[in-house]
Amino acid sequence: MTIDRRSFVKNTSIAVFGAALPFSGVFAQNRFAKYAGKTITINVPAHPHYDAMTKLLPEFTKETGIKVEIDKLAIGRLKEKQLLEMAKPQGDYDLACYIVMWKGEYVAKNLVHPLEPFFANPALADPAYDMKDIIPIYLENLGMVGGPKGYLAGPGAQLYGLPYGAETSVLAYRKDVFAKLNLKVPETYDDFGKALRILKEKSGMGALTSRGQAGHQAVHAWLLHLNPLGGSVFDDQWKPRFNDAQGVAALKFLQEVVATGPAGIPGFGQGESNTAFLQGQAAMYLDSTSFAGVVSDPARSKVVGNVGWALHPRGTRRASQSGGLGLTIPKNAKNAEAGFLLLQWLTSKAQDKAVTRLGGAPIRNSTMNDAELVRQYPEFEVFREALKHSNPDWRPIIPVWDRINVQALGIGISEALTGKKTAEAALNDLVPQVTQIMRESGYKI
Numbered sequence: 001m002t003i004d005r006r007s008f009v010k011n012t013s014i015a016v017f018g019a020a021l022p023f024s025g026v027f028a029q030n031r032f033a034k035y036a037g038k039t040i041t042i043n044v045p046a047h048p049h050y051d052a053m054t055k056l057l058p059e060f061t062k063e064t065g066i067k068v069e070i071d072k073l074a075i076g077r078l079k080e081k082q083l084l085e086m087a088k089p090q091g092d093y094d095l096a097c098y099i100v101m102w103k104g105e106y107v108a109k110n111l112v113h114p115l116e117p118f119f120a121n122p123a124l125a126d127p128a129y130d131m132k133d134i135i136p137i138y139l140e141n142l143g144m145v146g147g148p149k150g151y152l153a154g155p156g157a158q159l160y161g162l163p164y165g166a167e168t169s170v171l172a173y174r175k176d177v178f179a180k181l182n183l184k185v186p187e188t189y190d191d192f193g194k195a196l197r198i199l200k201e202k203s204g205m206g207a208l209t210s211r212g213q214a215g216h217q218a219v220h221a222w223l224l225h226l227n228p229l230g231g232s233v234f235d236d237q238w239k240p241r242f243n244d245a246q247g248v249a250a251l252k253f254l255q256e257v258v259a260t261g262p263a264g265i266p267g268f269g270q271g272e273s274n275t276a277f278l279q280g281q282a283a284m285y286l287d288s289t290s291f292a293g294v295v296s297d298p299a300r301s302k303v304v305g306n307v308g309w310a311l312h313p314r315g316t317r318r319a320s321q322s323g324g325l326g327l328t329i330p331k332n333a334k335n336a337e338a339g340f341l342l343l344q345w346l347t348s349k350a351q352d353k354a355v356t357r358l359g360g361a362p363i364r365n366s367t368m369n370d371a372e373l374v375r376q377y378p379e380f381e382v383f384r385e386a387l388k389h390s391n392p393d394w395r396p397i398i399p400v401w402d403r404i405n406v407q408a409l410g411i412g413i414s415e416a417l418t419g420k421k422t423a424e425a426a427l428n429d430l431v432p433q434v435t436q437i438m439r440e441s442g443y444k445i
Helices: 003-020 026-030 048-054 057-064 075-086 100-108 136-143 175-180 189-202 216-226 245-260 270-278 289-295 336-346 349-357 371-376 380-387 401-417 423-440
Strands: 039-045 067-073 095-099 162-174 206-209 282-288 307-311 322-328
Touching (some): 048 162, 075 095, 100 136, 136 322, 206 270, 216 245, 216 401, 245 401, 307 380, 336 349, 371 380
Antiparallel strands (some): 162 322
């Protein structure tokens, strides 16, 4: 991320949302009164962060008088249901969770509200909200649409959602296993590749757990290696470059992960990948920081107390992922203002700390630096460093990305992971299909 874009996120926070800051007193006291007794509906995935969020909602109702109904779905069903609801004249959802990849598509289809009008309304906005405290990379990656490339912060960008369940990538490893084998934590991709083989041969378990299921999951796993190895999906003119030397190297590395990892990776989604590490079937995990709360929960984890954390290994560069989940207000929401009040409350300083204590993923600097929480989650020190290398252009979040991700790349990469094609053939064979999709979407390539 350039300094200019970092500045834009910070300056946008001040310029767009500063209007709410002077208001207090009667506005603050009466913010919820108009909506007391209303029932709003929030659509969320079955996900550890949102499981933690659910425990906070009774307090929201107690403070505001606004009741909350939850429509929880498997994450794979979320988008289909949301598109159906948001196509109606009036939908059932007043607040909806989305995966970062959908933000451009939802805005292009005019399905969600920009948030500036809500934050600029002194009758709704909390003067203590402090937008600048939200981690800038999360705000850009999950919230901004319309800037450079259509999805980065900069001129023309507007905020359409807020991060909630945001993440970057880090390496978790079994401290006990590494100590027994006198193995150093991999710092570079050369180290990483050597560690895969050593762990496979000597640890009695898989080396690295990973996603690998056809579609988004396989693409996510490949991108985790593509970025640090210097690759990209497109060049600056939107021509596919994912089949270049860097793209092939990343896919070959992922094939090695499959060969040395726990059995079944080509069928693993995020849940299965996580479970393999939690159940002691893998010595390493490289994926979302949102995993930290689960790793520390003895009810769900057999490896509590034996896990260390490190930065995503360096390839030709440091590059950790940016992604995860956010919350947005559908254009056809029946109770959009009450939905905003819940959105604002959930992402406030106090509630960000509250959800983090319950194992959720923090989105604010003040939470990541909170002394009590750092004692509870000492890995936050690693996470803060990882965020310095988090790349908002980790994947191209253009409106047509989900189609490319699921219908093209996700199929081809899966074919390489299941041995149907070589890495080179799998990626080369995808270029015509991806080029055609881009042209159909209006890109002149």
